[in-house]
Amino acid sequence: MKRRDFLHLTGMGIGASLLPSIPLLGHEIPLEDAIVPVDIAVKKQLADVALNAARTNGASYADVRIGRYLNQFIITREQNVESISNTESFGMGIRVLVNGCWGFMATDNLDKDNIAKAAAQAVALAKVNSKLMAEPVQLAPQEGYGEVRWETPIEVNGFEVPVKEKVDLLLAVNNEGVKGGANYANSSLFLINEQKYFASTEGSYIDQNIHRLWPTFTITKTDSQSGRFESRNALSAPIGKGYEYLIPKEEEKVRGVVTTYKKRYDMLEDAREAAANLAEKLKAKPVAPGKYDLVLDPSQLFLTIHESVGHPTELDRVLGYEANMAGTSFLTLEKLKSENFNYGSPIVNLVADKTQPDTLGAVGYDDEGVKCKQWDIVKGGTLVGLQATRDQAHMLGLTESQGCSYAQSWEDVQFQRMPNVSLQPGKVKMSAADLIKDVEKGIYMLGRNTSSIDHQRYNFQFSSQLCYEIKNGKIVGMLSNAAYQSNTQEFWNSCAALGDKDDYRLGGTFFDGKGEPGQSSAVSHGCPTTRFNGINVINTGRKIS
Structure with a gap:
């Protein structure tokens, strides 16, 4: 389960207005590996190693977060694909409370000996920190929930949709913008899947599977006479949903899916409207x-x-x-x-x-x-x-x-x-x-x-x-x-x-x-x-x- 260090995603070829900041995302992996889940029984065993080690070393409370974070970013400009990136990050964070003070340690080397060592280091840090503490931490009471699971209610997992289908959509969006009179068009699709496992000494073992999706674009038109230009970004909303957000109802049978989701986003229509808006914006x-x-x-x-x-x-x-x-x-x-x-x-x-x-x-x-x-x-x-x-x-x-x-x-x-x-x-x-x-x-x-x-x-x-x-x-x-x-x-x-x-x-x-x-x-x-x-x-x- 050893994972490589985080890398910055580079070479995205996208303006700051479209993507103001990029967090650290993880290392590159084949797409087929991204959709294989981690066994929940294994996560519980690893969490118990950390919790037991924390208590043994003197923690009055401890919690463990095992996280697997998947990202897919597809970025296009006009009829070119600028970047396709599938990244994964996997590891464990251990937080402990000792003498009323927090300690924390994280590791991406998830064998039992290394997990126990990380938990002991978290306790040692808390003990050192407590010597400088002005006021002890007061935790609100929290019951343990036992073993529970929660997941975003998606109907189509965006990571399972072929990359070509997503690229074709973005290129079609760009084409609508250029066809409507724009000089430049770029579009992007960001998919995030957080697979998070939480465990605590209070008796909670919580497994969550969270999905988010963001389709967006920027279309720009220039006025050759004045040298002025105007742009319009997508009016889409990023959403906690699956790829059904982007599937038109009339295309479901063609794509071989059936969804009940009603609040869809027509990215092509938004691009057509954006192109029309630009001519008006230049004359406004x-x-x-x-x-x-x-x-x-x-x-x-x-x-x-x-x-x-x-x-x-x-x-x-x-x-x-x-x-x-x-x-x-x-x-x-x-x-x-x-x-x-x-x-x-x-x-x-x-x-x-x-x-x-x-x-x-x-x-x-x-x-x-x-x-x-x-x-x-x-x-x-x-x-x-x-x-x-x-x-x-x-x-x-x-x-x-x-x-x-x-x-x-x-x-x-x-x-x-x-x-x-x-x-x-x-x-x-x-x-x-x-x-x-x-x-x-x-x-x-x-x-x-x-x-x-x-x-x-x-x-x-x-x-x-x-x-x-x-x-x-x-x-x-x-x-x-x-x-x-x-x-x-x-x-x-x-x-x-x-x-x-x-x-x-x-x-x-x-x-x-x-x-x-x-x-x-x-x-x-x-x-x-x-x-x-x-x-x-x-x-x-x-x-x-």
Whole structure:
């Protein structure tokens, strides 16, 4: 079971706008090896070796994570395949508690003697660390679940779909873009499978099989006369689902599969629309700065939720323990304990949920063996909750963890990571068209684009892929260079109307960075189309003629 060291994935030939960061992925393997699972009985035997060694050496608590992480990245440009990569990483992380202090050790050499040695080293590290400890770790109580299993409810395993079929889809996407008038087109498909086994001295043996999928593209058109260019990325959402997400219903019989999945993504149609959008974007008039009512599509709003709600309600940022990559937070424990801190208007309800189907963060149990659940972050506009792990729960007066622990791999220490955080839909029947018809002067925005937010997660600026002017309840044309500026409280208190459950959709990110050393996680944010009244909009580019 010896595995080679991690390697950086290189030669991807893809722009930073499409893929902002690439985590360490593992070594290359043949695709046929990727779909052969590791025997669960073997994983239990290895976990017991580590747990017994940890206890023998003096640990009061120990947990073990055996992880097998599979990645497939396919990247194309026009009619060329830039990169096809299948990687695997396999190993064990052992965490122990000794004298109220954590110790951790990881290994990819999974014979029994080496596992026992790694567990002993974790205990030795904890003993050394405890001499410098200011306050002992307080773990929230957690029952052992025995032997349990959870898996993403997929219908078609993307790793089993022939590579040629996936490449053909991406090349067809590029062709639709070029055929529609674009000069450049690249597309990518990212598949991730986390096979995770958790065991603890409390009696849990949890086997999980997690799948995620992200299809995306960038299409660009240039104006030869002016030298200007415009691009449009896919409006797809990365999803916690199988390849059925990409199979059109009418093609199921041809492909020899039958699925019941209804929420599919038509990548070809999105590419055709993107190409048409580019000609319009090149001719769009620049926005006039001022106050506007904004109607934000879920493909745009999810990122604002991520930055202005997801990150500032992470407890470690609130306490100032974490500032890497996303800063700290304008929130404090006093604001939560006051029970009346106004986060948004009365119709704003934001929930954390690690069990929501199709989301990137959906799992049965977190990386501390805590069964996942849903809880309120903002209820009726009032801040009512944050995000916590087992050793943070007592800081919020909680008797149990909220299940927010995650590590990006077996060799990384698990710590507090963002769950899926979503804006709940309205209860009155309301579509995007209904929201627009009540706007006298406004802007309709779709798709994530540039963003900027301060290190307190308070003052921010966001733009979109597509931006349309609204006058007297009607869309009258496309705008360019528009970005909205606000602060978190002002923005969410301006929330005036919500689409209903039929308009609710997911957005998300595969690569949300945090920590030092940095780790990456995947998370989704759901919401309906939403209207925000009286938001400041600036012009980020061309002068107004």
